[in-house]
Amino acid sequence: MNKNEKSGTDSGASCCSGLSGLLSPRLFKALSDPKRVSLLVRLAEERCSCTVSQIAEGSGVDLSVVSRHLAILREAGIIKCEKRGKEVWCDIQTDTLARILRDLADALEACCPPELKSAERKRPATGKVQRRKT
16 A cells, blocks of 8 residues: 555555656667667577678668667667677567556556546546547
8 A cells, every 4th residue: 555545545656656767768668769779679589699791781771870779779678789709689678668668657547547637538527427429
């Protein structure tokens, strides 16, 4: 039971306090570029570690650009890269990414329940539910 449940109050600010920590600009920057998403999908489809060269194959992007894209994904915690000899091997961090997205979805639903939002949109200032004309 949290502090608001004990006191019987429910403040929007307190139920949404964890949301700002989950809305990571790094994560959204990493996922905002279509080419990075494409590289991430390619890595996920391989279902195993791949070298930067393997990820770049067929991407239509220069290897140095692919390396920069992968660095942004790595900084966001979406992939893990490890140097082995002359090659850099990358793995998608499926558990980490899934946890981040689940936590974000849970925080959004706790802060802004879908049923509450749709009821508020239909309710005019008088408090009565307004029916849409069809």
